[in-house]
Amino acid sequence: MVDLSTVKDMDSTTTPYGHLLFMHSDNAEAERLTALAGAFDQDTIHRLERFGIQPGWNCLEIGSGVGTIAHWLATQCPHGEVIAADLDTSLIPEGGRPSNLRVIAHDVTVDDFPEGSFELICSRFVFEHLIDRDAVLAKVVRWLAPGGWLLLEDTGPFPFDSSPNPLYRKVSKAIMAVATKRMGSDYGWSRSFPAQLRANGLIHTGIHASSHGVGGTPMGRAWRLTAEHIAADLDAQFGITAADLAEFADQVESPSFDDLCIASVAAWGQRPPVPTMPVPRQN
Numbered sequence: 001m002v003d004l005s006t007v008k009d010m011d012s013t014t015t016p017y018g019h020l021l022f023m024h025s026d027n028a029e030a031e032r033l034t035a036l037a038g039a040f041d042q043d044t045i046h047r048l049e050r051f052g053i054q055p056g057w058n059c060l061e062i063g064s065g066v067g068t069i070a071h072w073l074a075t076q077c078p079h080g081e082v083i084a085a086d087l088d089t090s091l092i093p094e095g096g097r098p099s100n101l102r103v104i105a106h107d108v109t110v111d112d113f114p115e116g117s118f119e120l121i122c123s124r125f126v127f128e129h130l131i132d133r134d135a136v137l138a139k140v141v142r143w144l145a146p147g148g149w150l151l152l153e154d155t156g157p158f159p160f161d162s163s164p165n166p167l168y169r170k171v172s173k174a175i176m177a178v179a180t181k182r183m184g185s186d187y188g189w190s191r192s193f194p195a196q197l198r199a200n201g202l203i204h205t206g207i208h209a210s211s212h213g214v215g216g217t218p219m220g221r222a223w224r225l226t227a228e229h230i231a232a233d234l235d236a237q238f239g240i241t242a243a244d245l246a247e248f249a250d251q252v253e254s255p256s257f258d259d260l261c262i263a264s265v266a267a268w269g270q271r272p273p274v275p276t277m278p279v280p281r282q283n
């Protein structure tokens with residue numbers, strides 16, 4: 001049995017997400033992110049719908065990936081503008097974009113927007129990969145208009161702890177350990193939801209988690225492609241061989257294989273609306 005605690009969290013080889021690993025130019029990245037969106041978009045949309053989205057809202061999606069959520073938001077806000085922001089926007093299809101969808105290259109760790117720009121900001125599976133995620137969160141909260149909503153969704157790794165399938169559990173936990181070591185990802189961050197939203201002044205905060213099966217599903221495909229992308233590290237750090245990976249791929253692509261994958265842990269909160277001025281007393 002591999003001892004995952006032997007992996008140091010980070011070292012001098014750690015580089016941010018998208019710089020050496022999971023670059024959009026990598027062969028299977030479009031398919032991997034499309035599968036991820038296929039697994040989780042309905043959960044995200046249900047969460048967003050609870051904010052009572054208005055046609056004139058200006059919205060921002062941070063780390064849009066293939067852009068499906070930003071595209072959906074643009075259809076909900078025909079009189080506002082929706083910005084799809086990502087380090088690399090090359091996977092967001094140019095055809096069929098609503099006219100109010102603006103796609104921009106943007107590094108959330110260094111770039112900025114004016115205070116109060118957006119009625120809604122969302123971001124899925126991005127903050128866990130940002131090494132300075134707490135500082136970035138404080139900055140992003142300032143981009144919310146008074147009364148605006150923030151939805152963060154990040155990974156919860158806990159379904160793997162109770163997995164009854166040893167190889168699946170071992171490879172899945174090793175994937176997370178490799179991402180932590182190579183990119184500084186923190187899959188424990190979502191377990192402090194939604195306290196950090198309250199700490200940044202947001203109100204009406206909440207938390208919810210969802211997880212999907214892997215057997216022959218979009219989630220299974222995304223998880224297989226994730227493992228294959230870092231196959232060399234899985235072998236070097238955990239002795240996960242090509243034969244192990246082939247068996248893992250068979251498992252997650254087989255409709256008769258029953259197990260859960262990562263959870264999407266969602267936290268949301270609202271920037272307090274501008275307090276109304278007290279009406280002066282008439283004497």
Ligand SMILES: C[S@@+](CC[C@H](N)C(=O)[O-])C[C@H]1O[C@@H](n2cnc3c(N)ncnc32)[C@H](O)[C@@H]1O
Nearest residue numbers: 037063064065086087106107108109124125126
């Ligand atoms: C795991 S993918 C998630 C994609 C999409 N949000 C989804 O859930 O389907 C992470 C995305 O965040 C983007 N990203 C990573 N670091 C970023 C940064 N510092 N600023 C903006 N985007 C970033 C990546 O390019 C990638 O598209």
